[in-house]
Amino acid sequence: DAEWEFLLPYLSLMREDAPQRAYSLRDQFNAMRYVVKTGIQWDFLPHEMPPWRAVYQQMRRWFEAGVFEEIAQDLRLMVRLLEGRDEQPTAVIMDARTLQSTPESGGRAGYDGAKKKKGSKANIAVDTLGNLLAVYITAANEQDRDQVAILSQRVQEVTGSNVEIAYVDQSYTGDSAADQAKASS
DSSP states (O other): OHHHHHHHHHHOSSOTTOTTOOSOHHHHHHHHHHHHHHOOOGGGOOTTSOOHHHHHHHHHHHHHTTHHHHHHHHHHHHHHHHTTOOSSOSEEEEEEEEEEOOGGGGGGOEEETTTTEEEEEEEEEEETTOOEEEEEEEETTSOGGGGHHHHHHHHHHHHTSOOOEEEEOGGGOSHHHHHHHHHHO
């Protein structure tokens, strides 16, 4: 119930009693969480939940409205404040991970010779507490250092250009990567 009280203001894109609302937001949100947690296909939602089409359409509305990004950012700010930190970080950690491809990966899949995997690469930036700031997905064969500009730009957007330093491994270093990072700050 406490979790729902926190989420409700973010999820309410229209009044709960709006005439076009056939199913409660809470039931739709719980059904969406069920899909995410179990990994089932939408049309396999249990019958006691709202119809999958209604849940899917509501989830798309939330995505298009940026609801989940807003929730994640506000939770990050609260965690930082509870830890006695400033709201916005001044340092980030950047790294990448290659994820095995699936048939749905399509043209995004590439081969990462270092990891010996075909798939996609998630370039991730977190604050020093490990809270997610930005993610950028590429084909696995893309070089990490080529993603510095867009990752840095996204980090600066969500932190209000507050970040001054990034901790990175060797794959994010070099003159090109440094120039990209300076250009985005």
